[in-house]
Amino acid sequence: MVKVADVVDKLNAQVICGKDDLNQDIHFGFASDLMSDVLTLDTDNMLLITGMNNLQTIRTSEMSDISYILFVRDKKVSQEMKDLACENNITLIECSYSMFKTCSVLCEMGLEPVY
């Protein structure tokens, strides 16, 4: 389990929306740019780590009940994505690290893989 606030701190990341959720704990992490893969999961309490920054990333998370998305490789969230995420209570975080580096840091912190 890792706290959202600790994730933000360790990755020098920025919270784009969902600032009220920083005290929550996250159990699992899944890294993918392929939304088709994300849609096959049935894991609760999961952080999605992705470099895919478009509206369908938010839609995929909405359908899959994913409450936390971490964008890596300095990908920026658009206003449209932010609005949709806020509407669905999804926390968006941006970080400039590569996906590999991000995952290794999160793994070390205790975030568990889905499989």
Add this chain to the structure above:
Amino acid sequence: MEFTFFIEGGNFSKAGTASSEVKKILKQLNVDAKIIKRTVVSLYEAEVNVVAHAFEGNMIVEIFPDKIVVRIEDKGPGIPDIDKAMEKGFSTATPKVREMGFGAGMGLPNIKKNSDQMNISSTVNVGTQLEIVNYLK
């Protein structure tokens, strides 16, 4: 209860709006969260398929006390070989669709996995009809 949502082919900024509406309705009806998730993941996959491959389509949702029945009917190129389309990894998606994070040939198998019943029929150059049934109890 019956609802119909229009799906516009090619418009990725709107892809998912119909599934999102269905999710809101099922939540209001206090349907079990796991059943909602399975249902809306199937619907979203189907909706993305219409946006990616067809000219237009409709999502017709019927909610009964014990089940939800959804028909997604599109006007489009149709599927020449449904068995082939059901194979994991088979896809005819365009590069644009792949850029959005889809087109890995996992949509139809994932719809099957997330629905209690799935029926599909298609006519080439006419369109595709998909029916998804999920039991609410």
